[in-house]
Amino acid sequence: MVAAHETTLRELLEGAKQYRVPLYQRTYSWTEPQLDRLWEDIRKLAEERIDDPSLTHFIGSLVLAPSPTHGPSVSEFLVVDGQQRLTTLSILLCAIRDHRAEHEDPDHRDRINQEYLINKYKPAHRLKIVPTQADRPAYEACLDATPQAGGTDRVGAAYRFFKSQLAAVDDPDDPLDIERIENAVISGMALVSVVAQAGDNVYRIFESLNNTGLKLTQADLLRNYLFMRLPNRGEAVYGSLWFPLQEQLTSRELEQLFWLDLVHSNPEVKQTDTYTGQQARLNGLHTEAEIEAEVRRFCRLGTLLRIILHPEEEGDPEVRRRLTRLNAWDTTTVYPLLLHLLDRRQQGTATSEQVAAAMLYVESFFVRRLLAGRATANINRILLRVVTDMRADLPVDEAVRAYLSVGRKYYATDTSVREAVRSIPFYLNGRATQRKLVLQWLEESYGSKEPVASDSLTIEHVMPQSPTTEWRQMLGEDLHGEESFAEVHEALVHTLGNLTLTGYNAELSNSSFLVKRAQLAKSGISLNQEIAAQKRWGRPEIYARADALAERIIAQWPGPTEEAGNRSEVPWDVMNKALAALPAGSWTAYGDVAALIGSHPMPVGVRLASHPAPNAHRVLQAEGTLSPNFRWLDPARNEDPRDMLRAEGVEFDKYGRASQAQRFGVDELAQLAGMPQQDVSGQLLRPRSRRNDLLDDRFVEQLTDLQDAQVVAGTLAVIEAWARMGGRPLYGSGGETSCFLMARGKDHELGNIWPATIYPSGKFEIVFQHMSIRTPFDDIALREEFRQRLNELPSVNIAAAKLGLRPGFPLDVLVDVKAREALIEHLAWFFRQAVHSGA
Structure with missing residues (x-):
């Protein structure tokens, strides 16, 4: 016999309890995809609980068994199933505790420890969660907030991930945002606690829980439900409607269709809840005729999804062109909007011209966000809400543009585009395929009559990533004052002004500009011919090309409405996210951070000296020395940051210079900031x-x-x-x-x-x-x-x-x-x- 009941993390952890992971369980194994999904669920729940504090989000079951050593003073349990979730939530609580203690009130440390993480007065059972032996040192480092917390193991990586995410979402103008996150974790994460009885074979329970066979897809479940509701008309409906739908869409695409249909009315619904969501909706229908009408509607939408997935089947040339481009961008969360646009056209409430214009605004939104270094920030949430949140009183293209233009959606204005093209490391942002698409579409904007085979092209750095002596001399001519070659090179090398497309990437590589110019002059690509017309390639030339490309971008991709304002934003949240993920025993330089966010070392130093930022003490001068202007934001602190860095594992030489081997450069910071890496x-x-x-x-x-x-x-x-x-x-x-x-x-x-x-x-x-x-x-x-x-x-x-x-x-x-x-x-x-x- 087992007893099951719904519970929360607060109920599980409050009081004198201990949950021990048995030896037969695997070690902690969650990586960024699982962490990211959990974090997004928590973040959304925290926002939704503003209006309804009773909301919860179900995250699965927790199977427990009384420990054989169960004592009278502490309730002890073995975690038969669910240890990954339980350990992850505990690590997240450590990160919330440290963030709130550092940025709000030190008392949060003892409060969260005593309520959820330790049994303070039970030294023999101090840890409420006891991971496997292999994970215990890393977990205790996070629990005790030692200098080793956030190491390179998976427990440490999870801790750094959550520290980074908390730093990124902490709005200085909203004093309650992190408190809402904490409340969502402890009170909003719902679990079913299944407790076995004493004497049950817990290993057999574990084995059976992890030995499931193939499962029906959600499309299979929905089909079975629909035809269960069609006892008389089932055979006819299947032959005339369902079978043709099943022929034109794969099982995965069918499942996607049913999810897209739900998103139209509920943008928060998850794909994993497709069947339950559709079933709840269809339960309101009572006759076979109503069910048949729903199957007919699915068929109509399926035909439209087929066009989205196969744009070559679209009849209007401009709609076909825009669909092809959005398909190439490969962001499936735009599908609800595309389905809505094609449905509006089919219903006669939008024209092909309006649908194509709306798609152009979406394409422009993608391109301008990528240029501004914001390719992924809240993109899924923004796109999934377009249909429900855009204005109904405007033509559909104007409604889409208006929706994308307001709020923190990062639809870059013309001013922001001009600044970003000069400074943002374009080559380190977004996916490699998307970066290439932007350059490819820019090339198409020249209107060349000679088509270029894009499959053979790769992105080329004109000034190379590994410069030779000749390149160093050329760029050296452009340095001013105390500027170093390394800082200026990092600030320029990955920007759009220094990038082009070529089929001769390897042949060009680190060659001198004289050699590259001769090769590029032979190219049929207009982007290359412009570069070949230059006599040298240094900072002035890269800036001039960036300015010219910015104007071409502004002409090709329309910006937001005037309601967006003419704002210009430095992505300090990207800096905070990277710094929060910087491991103990490492450091980075002001120039590295500046190159990451498209700024300059001096503004980065000013920012760190005047605004809270995670691990600011790990940012040093390029040679590994402490900046003479370094000051703790807390006036009560007077310890030497180098002592703190030494305790974390950073090595210094006799001249006070940190080891260059432990320095994280701009490419490595980009990885920490979550910028997608090429597989x-x-x-x-x-x-x-x-x-x-x-x-x-x-x-x-x-x-x-x-x-x-x-x-x-x-x-x-x-x-x-x-x-x-x-x-x-x-x-x-x-x-x-x-x-x-x-x-x-x-x-x-x-x-x-x-x-x-x-x-x-x-x-x-x-x-x-x-x-x-x-x-x-x-x-x-x-x-x-x-x-x-x-x-x-x-x-x-x-x-x-x-x-x-x-x-x-x-x-x-x-x-x-x-x-x-x-x-x-x-x-x-x-x-x-x-x-x-x-x-």
């Missing part, structure tokens, strides 16, 4: 060379062009040694042909894994980020051992704080024979761990 596993497409050996012609050609003979020989020796030990080199399909050292392929029972990626431009990249979700290197101890092994190599110093990223070292390390042999030995160790882990 390199999708690049593993190139077959083996036609020479029928282990080296790829194109990779060797690029390596030979870009590196000296000793580096080439050392790099190829490592690849050949990898193949001899049983590994397989696989080559990328991008403009720069990278080499992946594959230990396991996709067909392996544990999935593919590789330790490193070699770039001909000069980097040996260690893919800790990839390893962290692959057996056996999802165990942080193995990744740490690999890091320590690599740090034995001369000139290699990878910081522990980067165990969740993709750090690396230059290929010239491989010139030294002893270093090369040591690396091969460490790679062989990795290979043995990877291949024999499943044995």
Whole structure:
């Protein structure tokens, strides 16, 4: 027998209780996708509870069993199922506690600890949640807020994720926003607590809970429900309506259709609740004729969804063009609006011209947000609410534009576009496919009669990411005062003014501007011909091109209505999100932060000196020294920030300079800020060379062009040694042909894994980020051992704080024979761990 009842986190955690995760459970395994879903649920619930404080959100069941050591003073339970949710919510409470103690009142620390996290007067049962032994040190670091809190393990990553999200949503003008988040967590997260009886075999319960078979899709469930309601007309309705609908849409697309239908009236409904939502709606119908009418309506909407998914079937050329572009942008949350627009046209309340104009405003909204560095901020919530929130008294195109123009939707004004194109690191924002689309659409705006095959094009940095001496000299001519080359280069290199499209990315690479200009002049792409017309390529030229592109963007993509104002915003929330996720034992520079948000080091310093920001003490000058102007915002604080950094694990030399190995640059900050990263596993497409050996012609050609003979020989020796030990080199399909050292392929029972990626431009990249979700290197101890092994190599110093990223070292390390042999030995160790882990 088991007892089940609905409960909240408050009820579970209040009082003298302890929940222990049994040994047979897996370690804590939630990663960012699960954390992000939970956070979005909590954030939405907190907003909705403003109007209705009784609202709750069901997050699943928690199966408990009385602990065999159950004592009289503390209620002890084993967590049979649901430990991931329970542990995650506890980590979130730690993050809320620390945020509120730091930004509101220190008393929040003891309050949250005593109510929800510890049994203060029960030292033998101090922790209310006791994770598995492997997770306990990391969890206790978060619980006790030690300098090690927020490490690179998964518990630490979850803590940093929530700290970052709290920093991003904390509105200085709203003193109650974080309190609402806390109340949503402790009172709004509803669970069903299922408590087994003493003597039940808890392992059998756990095994049965985790041994379910294939489930019916929500589309299957809805179909079964509908035809259960059609006892007499079922066969005829199925043949004439349902079967044709099922033929033109896949099962996944059918499920999407039913969800889109619900979103029209309830933008908060989740796809996972599609069946229950439709069932609740259909329960209000009573006759077979009413049910049949609903199936007929689904068929009509299904035909429209088919056009959205296959724009080539649309008859109007301008609507077809806009649908094709929005399809290429690949944001499915725009589908409710598109379905609504096509439905309005079919019902005769909108014309094709109005529908096409409305789609152009949406496209412009996407492009301008991307340019302003706001590609993903609340995008799903904004799009899902268009249909319900836009004005009904305006033509549909004007209504869409008006809705997108008001509130904090980041529909960038013309002024913001002009500033952003100059300063925002476009190459680090949004998805790679979306960045390429913007450049491709810009090229189309020139109206060239000679079509360009876009599939063969990649984004090229005109001033390269790894500049040669010649490039350093050219940019050096543009420096003013105390500006450093590194800061100016980082501020310019990823901006739109320095980017173009080319089919010769690898051939151009780090070449001088003289070489690049000659190659670009031969191109049929108008964007390249403009660059080729320049005599040099430094800051003035990049700014001039940025200004010209901004005006073209403004002409091509209409901005918001005048109600949006002529505002200009620096994305300080993006800075706060990155800094909140900066791990203990690391630091970053003012210039790195400035390059991330499209600002300059001085305004960043002013901002950090005058506004609260997470981990502001981890922002140093480029050489790793404390800024002379650094001041704690709290006048009562007078400790040396360097002492705090040392306690967190940052190493300083005798001159007071932090280790450059522990510095997070702009690319790494972008990862911390949640800017989408390209999935390199999708690049593993190139077959083996036609020479029928282990080296790829194109990779060797690029390596030979870009590196000296000793580096080439050392790099190829490592690849050949990898193949001899049983590994397989696989080559990328991008403009720069990278080499992946594959230990396991996709067909392996544990999935593919590789330790490193070699770039001909000069980097040996260690893919800790990839390893962290692959057996056996999802165990942080193995990744740490690999890091320590690599740090034995001369000139290699990878910081522990980067165990969740993709750090690396230059290929010239491989010139030294002893270093090369040591690396091969460490790679062989990795290979043995990877291949024999499943044995």
